[in-house]
Amino acid sequence: xxxxxxxxxxxxxxxxxxxxxxxxxxxxxxxxxxxxxxxxxxxxxxxxxxxxxxxxxxxxxxxxxxxxxxxxxxxxxxxxxxxxxxxxxxxxxxxxxxxxxxxxxxxxxxxxxxxxxxxxxxxxxxxxxxxxxxxxxxxxxxxxxxxxxxxxxxxxxxxxxxxxxxxxxxxxxxxxxxxxxxxxxxxxxxxxxxxxxxxxxxxxxxxxxxxxx
Amino acid sequence: xxxxxxxxxxxxxxxxxxxxxxxxxxxxxxxxxxxxxxxxxxxxxxxxxxxxxxxxxxxxxxxxxxxxxxxxxxxxxxxxxxxxxxxxxxxxxxxxxxxxxxxxxxxxxxxxxxxxxxxxxxxxxxxxxxxxxxxxxxxxxxxxxxxxxxxxxxxxxxxxxxxxxxxxxxxxxxxxxxxxxxxxxxxxxxxxxxxxxxxxxxxxxxxxxxxxxxx
Numbered sequence: 001x002x003x004x005x006x007x008x009x010x011x012x013x014x015x016x017x018x019x020x021x022x023x024x025x026x027x028x029x030x031x032x033x034x035x036x037x038x039x040x041x042x043x044x045x046x047x048x049x050x051x052x053x054x055x056x057x058x059x060x061x062x063x064x065x066x067x068x069x070x071x072x073x074x075x076x077x078x079x080x081x082x083x084x085x086x087x088x089x090x091x092x093x094x095x096x097x098x099x100x101x102x103x104x105x106x107x108x109x110x111x112x113x114x115x116x117x118x119x120x121x122x123x124x125x126x127x128x129x130x131x132x133x134x135x136x137x138x139x140x141x142x143x144x145x146x147x148x149x150x151x152x153x154x155x156x157x158x159x160x161x162x163x164x165x166x167x168x169x170x171x172x173x174x175x176x177x178x179x180x181x182x183x184x185x186x187x188x189x190x191x192x193x194x195x196x197x198x199x200x201x202x203x204x205x206x207x208x209x210x211x212x213x
Numbered sequence: 214x215x216x217x218x219x220x221x222x223x224x225x226x227x228x229x230x231x232x233x234x235x236x237x238x239x240x241x242x243x244x245x246x247x248x249x250x251x252x253x254x255x256x257x258x259x260x261x262x263x264x265x266x267x268x269x270x271x272x273x274x275x276x277x278x279x280x281x282x283x284x285x286x287x288x289x290x291x292x293x294x295x296x297x298x299x300x301x302x303x304x305x306x307x308x309x310x311x312x313x314x315x316x317x318x319x320x321x322x323x324x325x326x327x328x329x330x331x332x333x334x335x336x337x338x339x340x341x342x343x344x345x346x347x348x349x350x351x352x353x354x355x356x357x358x359x360x361x362x363x364x365x366x367x368x369x370x371x372x373x374x375x376x377x378x379x380x381x382x383x384x385x386x387x388x389x390x391x392x393x394x395x396x397x398x399x400x401x402x403x404x405x406x407x408x409x410x411x412x413x414x415x416x417x418x419x420x421x422x423x424x425x426x427x428x
Contacts, residue, residue, distance in 0.1 A: 095274065096286045097286070099270075100236075135236075140270070143234075145234055145288070148237075180237065182239070183286070184239075184240075184321050184322040185321060
């Protein structure tokens with residue numbers, strides 16, 4: 001009877017103490033749900049253009065461009081970030097592009113990423129994004145003008161956590177851009193519909209530290 | 214400070230003369246380069262030029278394909294409306310220039326030059342029309358020759374002149390050999406009466422073809 005009484009007293013204590021610890025963990029995660037310390041992505045990118053459009057036909061991209069992305073919001077494993085990327089193109093067909101020296105691709109974008117930790121150090125981040133693209137063209141050496149488009153991204157990163165704060169990643173995505181160039185109807189698709197594949201390689205600096213390290 | 218001011222002024226002047234383009238608007242030229250027999254002339258250079266009062270700029274170039282066809286796409290100039298298309302010749306064919314093309318000539322951002330006939334140098338005859346004024350009260354105006362013309366310059370839009378063009382003594386054109394030309398002209402007298410004339414000129418195989426108009 002004494003043993004039973006002892007058990008009735010001790011077990012609830014044990015149960016309650018466990019519940020409090022769990023609550024503490026959940027509270028901490030909730031605190032970090034919407035505002036968490038940012039992640040900085042610095043990367044180089046490679047553009048692969050195919051099909052019949054002005055970037056694929058009339059231009060040749062530099063082998064590498066560059067970009068920056070900052071993730072500053074997180075809900076569970078879904079992250080939200082803003083970024084900017086840049087790539088230089090040389091004009092190779094002046095019969096369709098005009099006597100332009102070079103074209104510069106700039107894009108500002110917003111991405112939703114899902115962080116899927118597949119192993120302690122490895123994770124996969126599929127993402128979807130929307131952006132605005134500007135093509136700036138330079139002629140007569142210094143004069144310039146530009147046109148704009150909207151783009152849609154779908155892709156993913158494969159990430160390796162090196163240290164508590166530093167990771168490296170490779171990524172690939174499909175980028176569909178719709179520009180707003182006024183031209184003859186036979187040439188509208190050529191200037192206004194661009195589809196490309198982008199590959200990235202870079203580092204991620206996580207201010208909050210990598211989970212699990 | 215003076216150097217800085219001169220530099221700024223220089224930059225400003227450069228900006229004044231440089232032709233500016235709107236790259237979000239693209240204009241399309243299309244044409245077909247043939248010889249006189251209708252055979253396509255391939256690999257022939259075509260250039261697009263933009264002009265303003267201070268400057269001229271080569272904004273696009275291409276070559277005709279194996280069928281003699283070409284399409285040339287250029288960014289639209291922001292202010293200037295004077296376009297020129299130069300169809301370059303070579304050692305065999307005389308080239309042509311299409312001048313005075315205006316922005317208003319484009320429809321749906323498109324201008325069709327149609328068939329461009331290049332004439333071989335050996336197939337060109339110099340047409341010399343002598344204008345013989347037999348009546349002092351008459352003046353001759355608006356002479357026009359139609360047929361296979363070998364002139365280098367084609368005026369897509371005529372030069373706007375305040376007064377009708379009058380001629381003295383002679384009128385010259387370069388035309389293809391072995392063809393029949395239609396000649397049109399107007400004769401005005403001092404009372405203001407105008408008579409129009411249409412005549413035929415037969416061009417043979419000579420390097421020079423002469424014709425006389427008595428008015």
